[in-house]
Amino acid sequence: MDQITSMTLDRASREPLSEQLFAAFAARIETGLFPAGARLPTTREVAGALAVNRGSVQAAYRRLRDEGFASTRVGSGTVVRADARRPKRFDASELVSRRASAIPAAAPPPVSAPMIADFSRLTPDERFFPLERFTQTLTEAWSRRPELWQYAPPLGLDELRVEISRRLAESGVTRSPEEILVTSGAQQGLDLVFRTFTDARDPVAMESPSYPGALALARFAGVEIVPMPMTPDGPDVTGLRGRRVKVVYVMPERQNPTGVTATEEKRREILEAAIDAGALVIEDGYEEPESGLTPLAARAPEQVVWLGTLSKDLVPGFRIGWLAAPRPVVERLALVKRTADFQTPLPLQAAIASFLRAGLDREARRARASEVETRRKEMSGARGRHLPDLSWRGGRAARSSG
Amino acid sequence: MDQITSMTLDRASREPLSEQLFAAFAARIETGLFPAGARLPTTREVAGALAVNRGSVQAAYRRLRDEGFASTRVGSGTVVRADARRPKRFDASELVSRRASAIPAAAPPPVSAPMIADFSRLTPDERFFPLERFTQTLTEAWSRRPELWQYAPPLGLDELRVEISRRLAESGVTRSPEEILVTSGAQQGLDLVFRTFTDARDPVAMESPSYPGALALARFAGVEIVPMPMTPDGPDVTGLRGRRVKVVYVMPERQNPTGVTATEEKRREILEAAIDAGALVIEDGYEEPESGLTPLAARAPEQVVWLGTLSKDLVPGFRIGWLAAPRPVVERLALVKRTADFQTPLPLQAAIASFLRAGLDREARRARASEVETRRKEMSGARGRHLPDLSWRGGRAARSSG
Numbered sequence: 001m002d003q004i005t006s007m008t009l010d011r012a013s014r015e016p017l018s019e020q021l022f023a024a025f026a027a028r029i030e031t032g033l034f035p036a037g038a039r040l041p042t043t044r045e046v047a048g049a050l051a052v053n054r055g056s057v058q059a060a061y062r063r064l065r066d067e068g069f070a071s072t073r074v075g076s077g078t079v080v081r082a083d084a085r086r087p088k089r090f091d092a093s094e095l096v097s098r099r100a101s102a103i104p105a106a107a108p109p110p111v112s113a114p115m116i117a118d119f120s121r122l123t124p125d126e127r128f129f130p131l132e133r134f135t136q137t138l139t140e141a142w143s144r145r146p147e148l149w150q151y152a153p154p155l156g157l158d159e160l161r162v163e164i165s166r167r168l169a170e171s172g173v174t175r176s177p178e179e180i181l182v183t184s185g186a187q188q189g190l191d192l193v194f195r196t197f198t199d200a201r202d203p204v205a206m207e208s209p210s211y212p213g214a215l216a217l218a219r220f221a222g223v224e225i226v227p228m229p230m231t232p233d234g235p236d237v238t239g240l241r242g243r244r245v246k247v248v249y250v251m252p253e254r255q256n257p258t259g260v261t262a263t264e265e266k267r268r269e270i271l272e273a274a275i276d277a278g279a280l281v282i283e284d285g286y287e288e289p290e291s292g293l294t295p296l297a298a299r300a301p302e303q304v305v306w307l308g309t310l311s312k313d314l315v316p317g318f319r320i321g322w323l324a325a326p327r328p329v330v331e332r333l334a335l336v337k338r339t340a341d342f343q344t345p346l347p348l349q350a351a352i353a354s355f356l357r358a359g360l361d362r363e364a365r366r367a368r369a370s371e372v373e374t375r376r377k378e379m380s381g382a383r384g385r386h387l388p389d390l391s392w393r394g395g396r397a398a399r400s401s402g
Numbered sequence: 403m404d405q406i407t408s409m410t411l412d413r414a415s416r417e418p419l420s421e422q423l424f425a426a427f428a429a430r431i432e433t434g435l436f437p438a439g440a441r442l443p444t445t446r447e448v449a450g451a452l453a454v455n456r457g458s459v460q461a462a463y464r465r466l467r468d469e470g471f472a473s474t475r476v477g478s479g480t481v482v483r484a485d486a487r488r489p490k491r492f493d494a495s496e497l498v499s500r501r502a503s504a505i506p507a508a509a510p511p512p513v514s515a516p517m518i519a520d521f522s523r524l525t526p527d528e529r530f531f532p533l534e535r536f537t538q539t540l541t542e543a544w545s546r547r548p549e550l551w552q553y554a555p556p557l558g559l560d561e562l563r564v565e566i567s568r569r570l571a572e573s574g575v576t577r578s579p580e581e582i583l584v585t586s587g588a589q590q591g592l593d594l595v596f597r598t599f600t601d602a603r604d605p606v607a608m609e610s611p612s613y614p615g616a617l618a619l620a621r622f623a624g625v626e627i628v629p630m631p632m633t634p635d636g637p638d639v640t641g642l643r644g645r646r647v648k649v650v651y652v653m654p655e656r657q658n659p660t661g662v663t664a665t666e667e668k669r670r671e672i673l674e675a676a677i678d679a680g681a682l683v684i685e686d687g688y689e690e691p692e693s694g695l696t697p698l699a700a701r702a703p704e705q706v707v708w709l710g711t712l713s714k715d716l717v718p719g720f721r722i723g724w725l726a727a728p729r730p731v732v733e734r735l736a737l738v739k740r741t742a743d744f745q746t747p748l749p750l751q752a753a754i755a756s757f758l759r760a761g762l763d764r765e766a767r768r769a770r771a772s773e774v775e776t777r778r779k780e781m782s783g784a785r786g787r788h789l790p791d792l793s794w795r796g797g798r799a800a801r802s803s804g
Contacts, residue, residue, distance in 0.1 A: 006674045008643045027677045031702035090705055092731045095648050095682055100598045103741050135544055142537055149719030188743040196502045216741045241410050246497050272408045275429045280497055300433040303492055317551035319747045329494045339505050339618045341590040345721045345750060
């Protein structure tokens with residue numbers, strides 16, 4: 001009877017009490033609070049407990065029977081039907097937020113025609129990952145360090161940020177460990193940027209086409225996308241002229257999906273346009289750029305955030321990335337990161353710090369690069385011989401997803 | 403000179419060209435595009451390149467000198483000053499989003515009075531974590547499994563979801579592995595709920611007081627908080643009566659921070675109120691509840707999302723949590739999770755699945771529980787002897803943070 005006395009009826013409402021009673025019972029049956037086979041209290045009991053007219057209760061019970069929620073059994077009174085849950089009234093999909101509804105659904109799986117060679121995979125081949133050496137490094141990193149299992153320093157593990165700082169310095173990007181935030185992959189890094197620096201309808205400039213993972217985040221954030229159409233030299237930034245923009249997201253090195261590397265002149269144009277638009281620039285880059293061109297983050301350190309990851313070069317399973325930016329920007333990002341998930345697992349951070357310190361990432365990457373180049377030449381030759389009419393776009397390598 | 407020709411001047415603007423030129427040069431100096439010591443082009447060169455009156459350029463350069471951006475050196479022309487960056491014009495804090503600004507800043511560190519005993523720590527003691535056995539389990543779990551280093555199944559690793567499903571079943575919550583989403587800790591789980599089911603200003607009911615990590619997420623999401631004041635029996639839900647609410651977030655077992663466990667009657671009231679309000683209920687619980695009372699998720703499975711974690715019982719460093727809910731709810735949450743960070747690291751998921759399968763978590767928890775009980779009794783006795791006037795609130799244990 002507790003389940004009855006806690007029903008709230010609005011006696012001032014224009015909705016008849018019998019309707020309100022029906023809705024209250026139906027909701028309790030649907031959610032399993034009155035399970036299948038349970039006996040409902042008698043109409044007299046309900047009327048007494050809630051101080052309502054018994055006729056209203058009888059009308060509500062009649063409708064419960066009519067709509068398949070309950071049935072009357074001789075000797076048992078009114079009983080919840082086993083199949084009563086079918087006519088659902090609680091539908092969580094009606095509660096879904098507008099922002100979540102804006103995320104593009106997953107691409108449908110391709111029609112499963114017999115596949116001879118799959119060129120759609122943009123992930124590194126894990127066979128070039130030195131699993132045994134890594135596991136060994138990791139066991140060493142973890143042994144006798146129980147502090148790795150506790151809550152973490154806000155920016156991530158010191159020893160990992162020291163290694164990242166060193167890697168960045170080699171490509172000309174000067175960031176101290178205190179200007180680096182460890183993230184759970186570059187995808188989270190970019191999500192943190194959107195959450196920290198944009199509200200719905202804020203203008204954000206992105207290359208067109210851009211990386212689908214970044215576009216999904218932009219739609220989720222509800223920002224206005226200012227497109228920068230890709231040319232063979234890099235993005236065309238004329239759309240930014242004369243307007244304020246909050247964030248400019250670019251991939252100057254092997255842009256995804258076009259494979260274009262922005263020229264020296266384009267890099268200057270991007271920065272000029274971003275500076276005039278008052279925007280924070282997010283550079284999604286490579287620490288060992290093929291082109292040898294200076295990254296944006298080395299040209300305008302005050303205004304550029306470097307978005308880095310191990311996923312593109314090594315293996316995606318780590319989920320370790322980083323944001324390198326001026327200290328006030330990093331502090332803002334760190335507060336949002338802490339709110340979102342506290343920290344990226346410290347044991348993984350420790351293992352990866354050891355891995356980077358030993359230079360194993362670079363070794364693995366070079367071994368793979370030479371294999372990939374062999375394969376590319378082989379495929380290019382085979383294509384020329386067997387598919388002479390097929391056209392081919394992109395550079396030496398299409399940029400893999402972050 | 404490329405840096406000059408790409409400057410955009412608005413000749414129709416009421417802002418004098420000299421002002422526009424000054425702003426464009428100042429911004430380039432501040433962001434490091436014109437580094438300290440760089441020679442600026444002559445006023446004649448600028449006037450020619452941009453087709454402007456030379457007097458405007460001279461006025462702009464004069465102001466650059468006046469405001470400390472540049473100085474004139476005999477033989478070198480106008481040169482960027484080494485200390486030119488000090489008068490900042492690009493200020494990233496002006497770009498911070500309204501939503502990120504709503505996150506409460508970190509609590510200030512306590513005044514560092516000499517501390518005799520620290521009772522503020524709400525994290526499990528890592529000395530009870532069987533580090534060696536775990537590292538061993540983990541090496542076994544990882545060996546010869548390169549697929550763990552790639553992108554993951556959308557809900558998380560199958561073998562871990564099977565273990566979680568089994569654990570939940572033991573406390574009466576029936577969820578198949580396909581109704582479970584692995585998250586990077588319970589904090590991310592709750593963030594995903596807010597992002598999937600709320601937009602700014604949506605009503606969300608929370609216990610008052612509630613867990614600070616949950617309150618930070620609510621402020622970040624910009625929702626309207628409908629408070630449910632805590633009583634010694636559990637939350638008072640009268641504030642929900644007669645209104646629609648999107649999400650009800652509760653901790654029926656050892657509520658944080660009050661330590662209150664909701665009574666049988668309160669649990670029914672919470673569900674009734676949530677059902678009438680049309681809200682999705684988020685139950686932040688324990689898989690081995692001390693009270694032995696039935697969790698909400700076992701009472702109204704269609705409407706309750708179970709938020710679980712290993713952080714409270716074992717160690718926080720894992721960052722492994724889970725959401726268990728009806729399949730349509732899990733699918734929505736999984737899409738948002740994928741957009742936010744793709745996946746929780748698979749190697750950790752595999753290691754923890756082995757750990758749970760071997761029952762090591764339960765062993766570690768029991769060993770610690772007995773030690774904690776010994777300490778509690780000791781402290782309680784000492785308090786009675788030495789601090790007889792100190793009052794004491796909370797139950798056997800204050801609920802630790804998730």
